[in-house]
Amino acid sequence: MASNKGGVTFALIIVLLVSVAFGYVLTSPTGGGLTYSNSPTKYTQYINLGADAAGWEYNYNTSDRNPVLNVQLSTLVYFNVTEEDGAPHNLYVAYDGSYSSTLFAKLVSDQKNNPKSIEGSNNYKVLSTSQITQTIGHKTQGKFPFVGSKMAGIYTYWCSVHYTTMVGLLIVNATSGSTSVVTPNVANGATPSHVNNQSTYSTSVSNVLLALETALKTVE
Amino acid sequence: MSTIDLLILASVVGSLVAILVFAVYYLTASKAESLSLTAKEEGYTDSNAYWREQLYGKPRPLTWSIFTYDDAKSIGLRYIFTSVVFLFIAGAFGVLMRVSLFDPNPVIIQPIIYNILMTQHATLMIYMFAIGAALGFGYYLLPTQLRLKRDNMGHWSSVAYWLWVLGGALFVLSRSSMRWYLYPPLSLQLTPTGAGTFNWLAIIAMELIFIGITMASIIVLKVIFIDRSDDITLSKMPIFAWSVVFTLIMLLSSDEPLMVGLGMLFYDFFNPVFFTGATSTPLTFAVLFWFWGHPIVYIAVIPYFGLMYDIITRFTKTPVYSYFSGVFSLGLLMILSELVWGHHLLNSGLGIDWVLFFTSASFVVVIPSALTIFNMIGTLWKAEKIRLTTPMMFVINAILDFIIGGVLGVMLANQSVNEVAHGTYFVTGHFHFIFVGLTLGVTMAVFYLLYPTFSNGRVYDERLAKWHLYITAFGSLLMSFSWTVGGYLGMPRSVAGYFAQFQPYQDSAIIGGVIIGIGQLVFLYNIAKSWLAQPTTDPYNILEYRTETNQEIGGGE
Numbered sequence: 094m095a096s097n098k099g100g101v102t103f104a105l106i107i108v109l110l111v112s113v114a115f116g117y118v119l120t121s122p123t124g125g126g127l128t129y130s131n132s133p134t135k136y137t138q139y140i141n142l143g144a145d146a147a148g149w150e151y152n153y154n155t156s157d158r159n160p161v162l163n164v165q166l167s168t169l170v171y172f173n174v175t176e177e178d179g180a181p182h183n184l185y186v187a188y189d190g191s192y193s194s195t196l197f198a199k200l201v202s203d204q205k206n207n208p209k210s211i212e213g214s215n216n217y218k219v220l221s222t223s224q225i226t227q228t229i230g231h232k233t234q235g236k237f238p239f240v241g242s243k244m245a246g247i248y249t250y251w252c253s254v255h256y257t258t259m260v261g262l263l264i265v266n267a268t269s270g271s272t273s274v275v276t277p278n279v280a281n282g283a284t285p286s287h288v289n290n291q292s293t294y295s296t297s298v299s300n301v302l303l304a305l306e307t308a309l310k311t312v313e
Numbered sequence: 314m315s316t317i318d319l320l321i322l323a324s325v326v327g328s329l330v331a332i333l334v335f336a337v338y339y340l341t342a343s344k345a346e347s348l349s350l351t352a353k354e355e356g357y358t359d360s361n362a363y364w365r366e367q368l369y370g371k372p373r374p375l376t377w378s379i380f381t382y383d384d385a386k387s388i389g390l391r392y393i394f395t396s397v398v399f400l401f402i403a404g405a406f407g408v409l410m411r412v413s414l415f416d417p418n419p420v421i422i423q424p425i426i427y428n429i430l431m432t433q434h435a436t437l438m439i440y441m442f443a444i445g446a447a448l449g450f451g452y453y454l455l456p457t458q459l460r461l462k463r464d465n466m467g468h469w470s471s472v473a474y475w476l477w478v479l480g481g482a483l484f485v486l487s488r489s490s491m492r493w494y495l496y497p498p499l500s501l502q503l504t505p506t507g508a509g510t511f512n513w514l515a516i517i518a519m520e521l522i523f524i525g526i527t528m529a530s531i532i533v534l535k536v537i538f539i540d541r542s543d544d545i546t547l548s549k550m551p552i553f554a555w556s557v558v559f560t561l562i563m564l565l566s567s568d569e570p571l572m573v574g575l576g577m578l579f580y581d582f583f584n585p586v587f588f589t590g591a592t593s594t595p596l597t598f599a600v601l602f603w604f605w606g607h608p609i610v611y612i613a614v615i616p617y618f619g620l621m622y623d624i625i626t627r628f629t630k631t632p633v634y635s636y637f638s639g640v641f642s643l644g645l646l647m648i649l650s651e652l653v654w655g656h657h658l659l660n661s662g663l664g665i666d667w668v669l670f671f672t673s674a675s676f677v678v679v680i681p682s683a684l685t686i687f688n689m690i691g692t693l694w695k696a697e698k699i700r701l702t703t704p705m706m707f708v709i710n711a712i713l714d715f716i717i718g719g720v721l722g723v724m725l726a727n728q729s730v731n732e733v734a735h736g737t738y739f740v741t742g743h744f745h746f747i748f749v750g751l752t753l754g755v756t757m758a759v760f761y762l763l764y765p766t767f768s769n770g771r772v773y774d775e776r777l778a779k780w781h782l783y784i785t786a787f788g789s790l791l792m793s794f795s796w797t798v799g800g801y802l803g804m805p806r807s808v809a810g811y812f813a814q815f816q817p818y819q820d821s822a823i824i825g826g827v828i829i830g831i832g833q834l835v836f837l838y839n840i841a842k843s844w845l846a847q848p849t850t851d852p853y854n855i856l857e858y859r860t861e862t863n864q865e866i867g868g869g870e
Contacts (some may be wrong), residue, residue, distance in 0.1 A: 097844060097847070100768065100840040103840060121429055180806065218502065223593070228591075
């Protein structure tokens with residue numbers, strides 16, 4: 094560099110590094126994440142969950158653990174979470190994919206063992222640990238709007254502190270004309286319908302579907 | 314891309330990287346061996362000590378050997394040129410951000426990319442450019458200005474340098490979008506829409522940068538206080554040395570809270586107990602951050618004040634108007650900068666008593682700043698003749714920009730103004746006046762001054778350098794001024810879009826930003842072109858050498 098080419102070398106190094114840095118940063122992943130949308134929603138739905146390290150409870154202090162939650166597309170969902178055991182909890186939601194039986198089966202069979210494998214990094218934190226305070230009985234509310242053309246499908250919700258136990262599925266149904274394999278079609282979007290499938294969780298998909306259908310009939 | 318394609322690509326890239334790494338290792342190892350053989354012939358067991366003595370006090374041009382020697386000047390050259398590289402990377406990010414705001418809606422680049430660019434621009438500019446250049450000038454100029462008795466911590470300096478570079482590179486690789494504040498809970502969200510999937514890497518990178526600059530600061534302070542020549546008493550040191558002393562004491566006394574905070578933040582990735590848990594708030598981190606975050610913005614200013622004093626005395630051939638008040642005001646800046654951190658959190662709910670304290674303390678900062686500026690103006694006033702060379706004009710531009718930016722800063726630190734202006738481009742305008750005008754401008758001034766030494770006796774093209782100055786000064790003024798006016802009208806900063814009513818301010822800022830970018834390309838072209846010529850002068854510069862006369866001029870009278 095001591096020769097005449099020193100300045101040129103330096104300039105070339107700068108040009109090279111700037112281009113590499115440019116290319117690297119501009120090709121950053123941008124899609125996939127769950128973003129909070131401010132588009133108007135059609136429905137509102139309240140889901141009451143109890144935060145217990147043994148599992149999410151449907152309503153406060155029940156043994157109804159880790160329910161499959163059904164939500165209609167274009168619904169603003171309010172999660173009312175009540176602290177039950179004084180341990181730190183939070184609530185994440187992540188998109189797993191559109192309806193497909195294989196994915197659903199994978200979710201149901203793998204979820205308990207390795208929830209991290211399907212969560213990926215595309216999650217949204219509905220409630221943080223500091224919002225769900227560790228005061229037993231403290232009730233707090235978080236919300237997420239499932240609105241947009243690509244929002245229908247299967248979601249996971251979980252607590253990142255107790256992800257092996259506190260993890261469940263949330264299914265967002267397209268409004269109509271869905272040709273998907275797993276379509277628990279909830280007619281009344283405003284009504285929270287849920288299936289307590291704790292017993293069928295680790296068995297098979299068909300049981301889950303059966304349970305879903307039963308629940309739907311009850312609702313209808 | 315299929316798995317097989319991916320494997321083939323990974324093997325090819327991996328092999329190329331391995332070959333490159335081996336080549337670099339081979340070259341450095343064989344160079345080190347030949348150096349140690351030469352040292353052994355001279356009767357030295359430590360080859361580095363031999364070469365440090367051989368290189369001591371001589372003009373040190375830029376060669377690849379700066380990476381194999383670890384004398385203070387080689388370390389200084391590494392810091393200076395690495396920081397210029399990062400200046401260009403971060404500056405290119407900044408220009409791209411500007412251009413992307415051509416449309417009120419984020420259509421040119423996506424908001425996620427914009428956030429990444431913004432984080433990288435801010436962090437690299439502050440940690441890799443401003444601090445790097447300040448440390449570099451300290452390492453490069455002080456050994457000759459203070460005629461060191463010994464130069465014996467080269468290994469440590471080298472380690473500090475590599476940690477700092479590694480931190481900077483990892484920070485770019487992390488593609489973090491958490492902004493330079495690193496606030497949780499955003500920095501804990503490892504998603505593309507949060508802080509970036511690899512934000513944990515950014516936290517590690519920041520910690521590496523901190524370890525690097527802390528080590529280097531301790532060494533430079535040791536150089537100034539212990540190693541300087543016996544006949545240079547404290548009161549005879551150039552003001553630049555004093556400014557480095559104050560800067561580094563400030564750095565060392567305020568970076569520990571954030572280093573600890575970064576460690577706690579890293580724990581929070583696993584189980585959020587420190588900042589987002591039930592018993593704490595993210596404000597805890599904000600306080601830890603700004604306890605360091607305010608001093609750091611002075612670190613980007615105070616050493617450059619010292620350089621401005623030195624450059625002014627060289628080109629006016631006049632002693633500093635008041636050496637004591639110059640040093641005293643820099644010291645006062647150091648103390649006050651540790652007390653005003655809360656003015657970055659005026660709207661965070663600190664309470665009215667704290668807010669009153671921080672607002673008043675921020676107003677007191679006017680005193681040392683004005684002392685410094687009046688001291689410089691007084692020096693210029695007393696001069697019989699001012700040589701308006703490019704470095705001198707950069708310094709005069711820096712004084713102007715600092716006055717504008719400083720006044721805007723004092724306005725901003727006032728709670729009543731802050732309530733309407735915080736989070737707007739007013740803030741961006743305020744600190745870009747100072748950072749572009751002063752930090753960038755003085756770095757360029759010193760770079761031009763040292764160019765004959767860097768290039769072993771070549772001279773830069775004066776005409777191109779003047780153009781560099783004019784373009785940069787005009788672009789900076791246009792960009793920051795548009796931001797300031799638009800910001801006062803409520804234009805929110807740090808977002809990928811804006812309301813169409815702010816189009817005129819954004820558009821003029823875009824023009825200003827692009828103009829600054831063009832100015833730096835002129836600089837790069839000037840460096841490359843002038844280096845191609847044959848050496849026409851001696852490799853000495855007026856900032857380092859003729860220190861005896863400069864002591865008389867610059868030091869106590």
